[in-house]
Amino acid sequence: MEPLVTALRAISEPTRLRILSLLSRGELTVSELVNVLGQSQPRVSRHIKLLASAGIVERLPEGTWVFYRLADQGLGQQVAQSVISLFSKQEQVLARDLERLESVKHARIHAADTYFAEVAKDWAQIRSLHLSEGSVEAALCAAAGNRQFKSMLDIGTGTGRMLEVFGAQTDRATGIDLSHAMLNLARLNLEKSDLPHCSVRHSDLYNLPFETAKFDLITIHQVLHYLDEPKTALAEAARALAPGGLMAIVDFAPHQLEFLREQHAHRRLGFTDGEVESWMRTAGLGKITHTALRPDTSETHTNHLTVKIWTGERALASESSSQSKALEESET
Numbered sequence: 001m002e003p004l005v006t007a008l009r010a011i012s013e014p015t016r017l018r019i020l021s022l023l024s025r026g027e028l029t030v031s032e033l034v035n036v037l038g039q040s041q042p043r044v045s046r047h048i049k050l051l052a053s054a055g056i057v058e059r060l061p062e063g064t065w066v067f068y069r070l071a072d073q074g075l076g077q078q079v080a081q082s083v084i085s086l087f088s089k090q091e092q093v094l095a096r097d098l099e100r101l102e103s104v105k106h107a108r109i110h111a112a113d114t115y116f117a118e119v120a121k122d123w124a125q126i127r128s129l130h131l132s133e134g135s136v137e138a139a140l141c142a143a144a145g146n147r148q149f150k151s152m153l154d155i156g157t158g159t160g161r162m163l164e165v166f167g168a169q170t171d172r173a174t175g176i177d178l179s180h181a182m183l184n185l186a187r188l189n190l191e192k193s194d195l196p197h198c199s200v201r202h203s204d205l206y207n208l209p210f211e212t213a214k215f216d217l218i219t220i221h222q223v224l225h226y227l228d229e230p231k232t233a234l235a236e237a238a239r240a241l242a243p244g245g246l247m248a249i250v251d252f253a254p255h256q257l258e259f260l261r262e263q264h265a266h267r268r269l270g271f272t273d274g275e276v277e278s279w280m281r282t283a284g285l286g287k288i289t290h291t292a293l294r295p296d297t298s299e300t301h302t303n304h305l306t307v308k309i310w311t312g313e314r315a316l317a318s319e320s321s322s323q324s325k326a327l328e329e330s331e332t
């Protein structure tokens with residue numbers, strides 16, 4: 001009984017219930033919670049600390065930031081989910097919090113969008129600051145294999161570089177991005193590279209305007225570290241992946257370069273293999289691989305970041321039915 005009593009005690013306070021409601025919408029930092037709740041940082045930190053020590057909330061330190069999220073397993077998760085299911089949509093305080101959360105998120109998206117609009121024309125140069133573009137692209141092509149794809153989607157396409165890299169290997173390719181400035185450059189680049197079967201469109205990666213299982217290659221190149229909800233983004237991308245299709249994600253391994261947050265709109269300082277691979281598995285992908293591209297310290301790339309490539313595949317219908325058959329047999 002003791003852990004249950006501790007968890008219920010930790011939760012039974014109005015501000016902590018509000019925190020629970022906010023974290024049910026995704027990971028947040030203390031300063032974001034402070035902004036929404038309108039209480040002092042020490043007060044909010046104390047509430048969070050109590051929720052964390054009761055196992056309701058998990059603490060994820062990363063550089064000088066700490067993200068908080070609801071526990072995703074154990075008693076803490078069960079208690080949190082049960083209480084959240086009791087929240088009423090009519091509850092004014094919670095509804096106002098969610099409105100304020102939307103405007104905090106909106107301000108962040110606006111800041112990132114302004115950043116991308118500003119850097120769009122220098123993006124190719126900024127991208128290669130970390131590791132030579134050529135090495136990353138060669139490794140990515142090797143990971144995708146020497147095959148022809150029917151339909152490719154590049155998520156967060158920016159200036160459309162991935163469409164250029166895979167253009168010859170796809171019958172048809174689409175890039176999506178939220179930044180009009182980036183999309184304008186992508187259109188010019190595709191025209192210059194004479195890739196009439198590649199196009200770009202304005203869209204939010206959390207809500208892709210495509211039917212399920214449409215693409216047999218999906219790339220997400222240096223996008224996840226800008227996002228609030230990389231796990232949700234991967235799930236939406238996986239929805240659009242056809243059976244037998246390949247998803248390739250390129251991003252940084254964990255690092256400590258805080259200035260990338262301050263000057264380059266990064267939200268996350270890289271990702272561990274465990275984290276990305278569990279998101280991919282949850283999104284229904286298998287045959288997961290990862291490759292690390294370590295910086296060549298003799299080169300002039302000053303930041304020395306390790307670039308990672310993760311790939312995963314959606315099982316073919318025949319594979320998934322034989323897998324579930326095998327599972328059924330092992331269970332009986």
Ligand SMILES: C[S@@+](CC[C@H](N)C(=O)[O-])C[C@H]1O[C@@H](n2cnc3c(N)ncnc32)[C@H](O)[C@@H]1O
Binds near residue numbers: 155159204206221222
């Ligand atoms: C770092 S750039 C990478 C561009 C390109 N993939 C590359 O590597 O050159 C990240 C891109 O993600 C886009 N982006 C960020 N959030 C997005 C969202 N919610 N929906 C669509 N695109 C988004 C940005 O506008 C930006 O162009």
